Structures are given as C-alpha cells and as structure tokens.
Amino acid sequence: MKLIILDRDGVINEDSDDYIKHPDEWHPLPGSLEAIARLHQAGWTIAIASNQSGLARGLFDITALSDIHQKFRKALSHLGGAVDAIFVCPHGPDDNCLCRKPLPGLFHDIGRRFDTSLEGVPAVGDSLRDLQASAAAGCVPWLVQTGNGSKTQAKGDLPAGLRVAKDLADAVDQILSETN
Known part of the structure; x- marks a missing residue:
C-alpha cells in the first residue's frame, strides 16, 4: 500500500487565525486538489490528520465540520480525486488527549485503520507540531512552505529527515517521481 498523510489547514486549504468554521470559509490552495487527484489516480491511499480545536472551543460543531469536508470531497471528486479517510482531533490544547498533534495519536489511528506500518510513509504538514507528530x-516529515510553513522553517529545530517543498503540488511531484 502506498499511503500518504496530509494535514488540512495550510496544506490543502487556506488557513485562518480565526479558524475555518463554515464551508464558505474553506478555500483550496492553488494546485492542492489537483495534487491530491494525481495521488489518487496513481493508486495512493490518502489520509488527512487534522487538529480541529475549534470544536472544543465551541467555534463550530461537528455538522459544520462535516459540511466543510463535504465541500472539500466534492471539489476533489470533480478533479477525479478522493481521500480515503479524514481523522480529526476535536480537543483543545489543554485537554491532554493523545490525538492532538504534536502527539502521534492520529497517525497511529491511521496506521491501525489501514493495518499498515507508518515507517517511511510521507506526511505533509505546515507546522512544527505536524512534523513532530509524523x-x-x-x-517521513514533509514541510510545505504554504500556511505556516515558511515561519516553521525559519524557526528551525526541525525533525531529522525533513523534506521541504514549495507547496503540496511540489511535494506530490517529488514523491511521485521518487516512487515511480
């Protein structure tokens, strides 16, 4: 199985300090949906791992989150793409859960769901906590320079083996060229 794990906000879609609370606020980054479609068409299993503390903060509810993901999936399907699973941590930063990145709980859940080892699986994010969890x-942690990626890279103290890409499309181009 060729598995890839993607963060959502800042990697696939525009991020916001005010959170993405409604489908009208969800806007894909240029080339991101096309990149996911290329992965899907190349036979990759695609999982999303996303902290969504706006749920715990009461900024939106699970129905709004489902509507956002439905908009994402619909836009992706128009390009011939699909994701296999979306995993979210609904907890706030002080909830002491095991699934909130930088802890690897969501990643372990993905490994169990697909009954596969995560060793060497590319995981694309834009924040230090994404990289630490992966x-x-x-x-293999991949940092994109969209979202918070440029700031994350400038801060340094990044995990060993880090790969860097301009955006998700660039990361996917590199990954596909290395695996074909």
Missing part, C-alpha cells in the same frame, strides 16, 4: 510515528 516523525514520532515513524513517517
């Missing part, structure tokens, strides 16, 4: 789970 590295702790045995994935």
Whole structure:
C-alpha cells in the first residue's frame, strides 16, 4: 500500500487565525486538489490528520465540520480525486488527549485503520507540531512552505529527515517521481 498523510489547514486549504468554521470559509490552495487527484489516480491511499480545536472551543460543531469536508470531497471528486479517510482531533490544547498533534495519536489511528506500518510513509504538514507528530510515528516529515510553513522553517529545530517543498503540488511531484 502506498499511503500518504496530509494535514488540512495550510496544506490543502487556506488557513485562518480565526479558524475555518463554515464551508464558505474553506478555500483550496492553488494546485492542492489537483495534487491530491494525481495521488489518487496513481493508486495512493490518502489520509488527512487534522487538529480541529475549534470544536472544543465551541467555534463550530461537528455538522459544520462535516459540511466543510463535504465541500472539500466534492471539489476533489470533480478533479477525479478522493481521500480515503479524514481523522480529526476535536480537543483543545489543554485537554491532554493523545490525538492532538504534536502527539502521534492520529497517525497511529491511521496506521491501525489501514493495518499498515507508518515507517517511511510521507506526511505533509505546515507546522512544527505536524512534523513532530509524523516523525514520532515513524513517517517521513514533509514541510510545505504554504500556511505556516515558511515561519516553521525559519524557526528551525526541525525533525531529522525533513523534506521541504514549495507547496503540496511540489511535494506530490517529488514523491511521485521518487516512487515511480
């Protein structure tokens, strides 16, 4: 199985300090949906791992989150793409859960769901916590320079084995060229 794990906000769609609370606020980054469609068409299993503390903060509810994901899936399907699973952590930063990145709980859930090792699985994110979670789970961390990626890269103290790409399309181009 060729598995890839993607963060959502800042990687696939525009991020917001005010959170993405409604489908009208969800806007894909240029080339991101096409990149996911290329992965899907190349036979990759695609999982999303996303912290969504806006749920715990009461900024939106699970219905709004489902509507956002429905908009994402519909836009992706128009390009011939699909994702296999979306995993979210609904907890706030002080809830002491195991699924909130930088902890690797969501990644472990993905490994169990697909009954596969995460060793060497590419995991694309834009924040240090994305990279830390993926590295702790045995994935190959990929940093995109969209979203918070440029700021994350400038801060340094990044995990070993880090790969860097301009955006998701660039990461996918590199991954597909290395695996074909």
